[in-house]
Amino acid sequence: QILYLKPPWTLANLLKCYKKHWMAVFGYVVPRSLLSTIEYLSKHLYAEKPFDSSTVRILLQESKKLLHAFSTRSDYNGVLPQAYAEVTKLCETLGKVRAALSEQDLSEDIMVLSENAACEKMEATMPNLQSTEEKELHPSFHVAQENRHQEIWSVLEGVWNTMNLYSIELFQKLDPSAVTMAAKASFEEAFLGLQKLLAAVKDIREGIGR
Numbered sequence: 276q277i278l279y280l281k282p283p284w285t286l287a288n289l290l291k292c293y294k295k296h297w298m299a300v301f302g303y304v305v306p307r308s309l310l311s312t313i314e315y316l317s318k319h320l321y322a323e324k325p326f327d328s329s330t331v332r333i334l335l336q337e338s339k340k341l342l343h344a345f346s347t348r349s350d351y352n353g354v355l356p357q358a359y360a361e362v363t364k365l366c367e368t369l370g371k372v373r374a375a376l377s378e379q380d381l382s383e384d385i386m387v388l389s390e391n392a393a394c395e396k397m398e399a400t401m402p403n404l405q406s407t408e409e410k411e412l413h414p415s416f417h418v419a420q421e422n423r424h425q426e427i428w429s430v431l432e433g434v435w436n437t438m439n440l441y442s443i444e445l446f447q448k449l450d451p452s453a454v455t456m457a458a459k460a461s462f463e464e465a466f467l468g469l470q471k472l473l474a475a476v477k478d479i480r481e482g483i484g485r
Contacts, residue, residue: 290317305344312337328373329433329478333471335366340467377481430482434475445469 279295280288293301293313302310315337319330326334342359350356445468 287317287321290320304348305341309341309344312341316341327430327433328369328376329430329475332366332369332474335362335369336467336471338362339366427482430479434479438472
């Protein structure tokens with residue numbers, strides 16, 4: 276009778292119910308710091324713009340963290356372990372896909388570098404030759420550069436958002452006076468937060484390397 280949204284629920288409805296009843300209900304079942312996980316899932320799962328593989332990986336990790344937290348209460352007739360196994364399988368599949376894409380990107384970059392070297396050699400031998408057709412390609416080149424800048428900015432923004440998402444939570448765990456005993460989370464959660472941040476920074480390093 277007091278539920279924020281009545282069943283049957285969609286995933287979006289469940290996430291809204293989690294947030295609405297978090298302090299009064301769910302915060303007594305799982306660590307209250309997991310509210311940041313609920314907010315992250317809600318924000319990204321229903322965003323109008325598509326997200327990259329790094330965001331997908333964090334979404335899967337956040338889902339695993341939430342499922343693990345509820346598993347300490349009950350297995351919910353076996354449904355929860357099954358869900359956890361499926362999310363873990365998705366994480367493994369995503370890892371394989373990302374590795375394959377990285378190898379493909381590396382091969383393409385080597386080809387581009389070879390082509391660029393050949394072009395530079397040709398330009399060095401013919402420095403004064405530039406046709407009208409080449410000049411017409413400049414606008415598209417600038418557009419490509421602009422798209423690349425936006426891509427880099429998007430990755431950097433993702434890292435920054437990840438840092439903001441976990442820094443407060445981590446400092447609360449390290450400072451006992453910042454949270455109540457009921458809200459105090461485990462060191463495992465703090466370690467998982469650091470792992471996600473390191474993964475995001477690793478993606479930046481790999482991008483710069485490519």
